[in-house]
Every structure is written in structure tokens, then in C-alpha cells.
Amino acid sequence: MADTILILGNGFDVAMKRATKYTDFIEFANNLFPVTDNQLEKFLVENNINIEEYKDNYYLRFINENRYTLGENWCNLEIMISQLAEAIDDLKLNADILYREDKNFLRVNHVDLLQGSMVSQENFASKFFVAKIFYELFNILEWNKLERRVAISELNEKFIYHLELLTGLLEIYLSYRDYVDFEVNKIAPVETALNAIDEISESSVISFNYTHTPYEFFKIPIENTHYIHGEIDLNRSKSAVNTMVFGIEDKENNVNSDLIPYQKYYQRVVKETGNLYEKFFISTKLSEWGAAVSKNIIVFGHSVDPxxxxxxxxxxxxxxxxxxxxxxxxxxxxxxxxxxIIKNLAIILGKDKLVELTGNKNVVFVKSDDVDGMREVLLD
Structure with missing residues (x-):
């Protein structure tokens, strides 16, 4: 029988009717202060969580202030993080727009003028929001004593810190969802195309999620799962730090030290998430004819985003x-x-290669709820 490797994105948890969308998280964060849910309060106390430090997060504030002007992407936190990081970088390169001409003073009394000068620029909402935060902190932290780009570097550090807080709050939310879904409500898995897989508990899992859904539903051992972007672990049983990778697209050949902390590859390095997943592709079993056992590599709930x-x-x-x-x-x-998905695969693999792989049936597509369709394409 062929080996199975599952590559799971957040669409997997969503397909299982779990409230793990970014919109669910944002709603949770917006209604967190004060805590009025007894079940949530009990969870926070049991895990010794001080929720107060997560108040007024810059990224959530940006979304809440601009969701009606950001279009359909307002709920995509990774896009928001990218836009804000790039806005900080742009303002650092053009720091003079934050100061009076030829004077080392901010245009504190001319925020509306600043808005007017920025409104026609690309990524305007992010730039203006970053400028507002800069104004709020400028006098409090005495940034008027700093050289302009140094002051904006200090601002960048604040946003990096708030990204860490946002990641921590996301860990709290997803841990709470695991607690509610698996310990309190004891939900059952929804039927999907994955039901076609015999002995699914013996699969290897490459998870882009942070939750423990594959173990809870299919009893796939945690040691058979590589959390490529880290996992929820409030008790810090595996690492002394939050290992969740939550950032933006890696910029090829970008050595800008201001942007690096936002990027996923950097976070994977410092949080030591590793490359265990590569071992899943090594064949350790032979068929009765002495050939390496085939592998079904099933991508479920992932947009295959570049x-x-x-x-x-x-x-x-x-x-x-x-x-x-x-x-x-x-x-x-x-x-x-x-x-x-096809468009993204063409970007990743190249159009000619994708045509070759689909022609050879090395790449096929199945609707996520089509159990029979999945059975038809699985290698024996």
C-alpha cells in the first residue's frame, strides 16, 4: 500500500467546521476586553495568561480603523502585516515628510496636511496609520532627540514587538479553540475527500496550521507531524519561546535588516522550526516486488500561495x-x-513543468468533498 503525506493548510481546519479563520480571530480579539465569557476566563486563569498586555495591538487597530477602505483583503492579516512593514520602510527612506521643512520638528499640528499629501500614494492607508503611531509616540519617548531615521527605526522596533504580541494572542485564541472543540464540545470530524484514505492515522503530516486537529481527529501521532510554521504550545513543553511563524513573504535577495524580522524564513530560523518534513519523502519501505513504495502527497486546504x-x-x-x-x-x-491553485503552481513550478506533471498524472486535482474522486486517483 502506498504511503500518504498530508500537506494541510488552514482550509483543512475550516473544512472541519473549526472557527480558525482570521476573521474569527479578529472578532475574538475585538471582544476580548473585558473578558465576559466564564469559560474563556477559566481557560485564561488555568493557563496563567495576563490578557492585558495584548490590548490595543497596532495591527488589529489598523484593520479596525481601515477595514471599510481596504477592500476584500481587510481580513488577511499577513497582507496587512506586509503593507505596514513596507510603509515603515518607505517612511524611513523618506523621513523628511514627517518633519517640518529644514527643521527638526514634526508636523504634529498638521496631520490633515500629511494625509492630504499621502492620499494619492500607493499603500496610503498603511503609511498614514504608521505616521499617526509615530506622532503618538514621538513626544512620549522623546524621539525628538534622535536622528530622523533612527527615530523611525525605533518605531519599527515597536511594530516588531506588536507583531510578537499579535502572534502570542493568536496562540492564545487557537489554544482556546482546541480546548473548546476537543475537550469541552468533543466535536467529530466532517466527511471530506480524506475519508477515502485507508489507515490515515499512519500518514505523515506537513502542517501549515498551528493546531493539533490531525491528531485529535485522525490520531496521527504528533511525532509524524512537522509544524512547518510552529505550533501552539502555551505550556512551553517543547520550546521556551512561541514557535509560531507569523509574517510576510520572503523577499528574495532582500538584506534589509528592518524588514527581515517580519519575514517567514527569518522566523523559521530563529524559532528553529527545522526541515523535518523532508524526511517524509524518503521511502523506507519496499513493495513485494522490491521497488520503493509509492507516495500519495495530498494537499488539502492550502491555496499553494507563493x-x-x-x-x-x-x-x-x-x-x-x-x-x-x-x-x-x-x-x-x-x-x-x-x-x-493552478495559477500558483504555474508560478512556483513554471508553466511547462506543470503541463508535464499533469500530463504524467504526477499532479491531479480533486474536489475537497469528493470521496469517490479521491479513491480513483490514489496510488495503490
Missing amino acids: LDKEIFEKCFEIAYEKRYNYRFIFTYHTESAKRS
């Missing part, structure tokens, strides 16, 4: 190099989602 380009490139590269029979099975929820 944000994670390097990981998917590596998965394809290793599967090809090992020269066993393999098949990547990409599941999709809607036809629109399928088109998006």
Missing part, C-alpha cells in the same frame, strides 16, 4: 529525486479555488 513557494518547490524536488512513483493530489473547494 508565500510558501520554497516549501512546495522542495517537496516536488525531493519526490522527483527519490525516483519512486508519486502523485500530488491538490484538493479544491470551488472551481475558482482550483483556478487559483
Whole structure:
């Protein structure tokens, strides 16, 4: 029987009817102060969590102040983080717009003028928000004594710190969801195309999620799961720090030290998430004919966004190099989602390579709720 590797994105948890969308998290954060839910209060006390330090997070504040002007992307936190980080970088390169002409004083009394000068610029909402935070902190922290770019570097450190707080708050929320769903309500898995997989508990998992859903629903051992972006672990049983990677697209050949802390590859390094997933592609079993056992590599609930380009490139590269029979099975929820996955794969692999792989049936597509369709494409 073929081995199974599951590559799971947040769409997997959502398909299981779990409230793990960014919109769920934002709603939770917006209604967190004061804590009025007895169940949540009990959870916070039991985990010794001081929720007060998570108040007034810059990123959540930005979304709440601008959601009606940001279009459909207002709920995508990673896009918001990217826009704010780039706004800080841009203002550092053009610091003079924050100061009076030829004087080392801020335009504190001319915020509206600043807004008017920025409104036609790309990424205007982010730049103006960053400028407002700069004004709020300028006198309090005596940044008037600093050289202009140094002052904005100090601002950047504040945003990096707030990103760490946001990541911590996300860990609290997802841990609470695990507690409610699995310990209190004891929810059951929803039927999906994954029901076609025999002995799913023996699968290996590459998880882009932070939750423990594969273990809770399918009893896939934690040691068979690589949390490529870290996992929730409030008790710090595995690491002394929060290992969750929560940031922006890696900028190729970008050595800007101001932006690096926001980037996923940097966070994967400092949080030591590693590359255990590569071992899942090594075949350790032989068929009765002495050949390496085939591998079904099932991507479920992941948009295959180029944000994670390097990981998917590596998965394809290793599967090809090992020269066993393999098949990547990409599941999709809607036809629109399928088109998006194909577009992203073309970006990651190249159009010609994608045509080759689909022609050889190394890449196939199955609707996420089509159990029979999944059975038809699984390698034996």
C-alpha cells in the first residue's frame, strides 16, 4: 500500500467546521476586553495568561480603523502585516515628510496636511496609520532627540514587538479553540475527500496550521507531524519561546535588516522550526516486488500561495529525486479555488513543468468533498 503525506493548510481546519479563520480571530480579539465569557476566563486563569498586555495591538487597530477602505483583503492579516512593514520602510527612506521643512520638528499640528499629501500614494492607508503611531509616540519617548531615521527605526522596533504580541494572542485564541472543540464540545470530524484514505492515522503530516486537529481527529501521532510554521504550545513543553511563524513573504535577495524580522524564513530560523518534513519523502519501505513504495502527497486546504513557494518547490524536488512513483493530489473547494491553485503552481513550478506533471498524472486535482474522486486517483 502506498504511503500518504498530508500537506494541510488552514482550509483543512475550516473544512472541519473549526472557527480558525482570521476573521474569527479578529472578532475574538475585538471582544476580548473585558473578558465576559466564564469559560474563556477559566481557560485564561488555568493557563496563567495576563490578557492585558495584548490590548490595543497596532495591527488589529489598523484593520479596525481601515477595514471599510481596504477592500476584500481587510481580513488577511499577513497582507496587512506586509503593507505596514513596507510603509515603515518607505517612511524611513523618506523621513523628511514627517518633519517640518529644514527643521527638526514634526508636523504634529498638521496631520490633515500629511494625509492630504499621502492620499494619492500607493499603500496610503498603511503609511498614514504608521505616521499617526509615530506622532503618538514621538513626544512620549522623546524621539525628538534622535536622528530622523533612527527615530523611525525605533518605531519599527515597536511594530516588531506588536507583531510578537499579535502572534502570542493568536496562540492564545487557537489554544482556546482546541480546548473548546476537543475537550469541552468533543466535536467529530466532517466527511471530506480524506475519508477515502485507508489507515490515515499512519500518514505523515506537513502542517501549515498551528493546531493539533490531525491528531485529535485522525490520531496521527504528533511525532509524524512537522509544524512547518510552529505550533501552539502555551505550556512551553517543547520550546521556551512561541514557535509560531507569523509574517510576510520572503523577499528574495532582500538584506534589509528592518524588514527581515517580519519575514517567514527569518522566523523559521530563529524559532528553529527545522526541515523535518523532508524526511517524509524518503521511502523506507519496499513493495513485494522490491521497488520503493509509492507516495500519495495530498494537499488539502492550502491555496499553494507563493508565500510558501520554497516549501512546495522542495517537496516536488525531493519526490522527483527519490525516483519512486508519486502523485500530488491538490484538493479544491470551488472551481475558482482550483483556478487559483493552478495559477500558483504555474508560478512556483513554471508553466511547462506543470503541463508535464499533469500530463504524467504526477499532479491531479480533486474536489475537497469528493470521496469517490479521491479513491480513483490514489496510488495503490
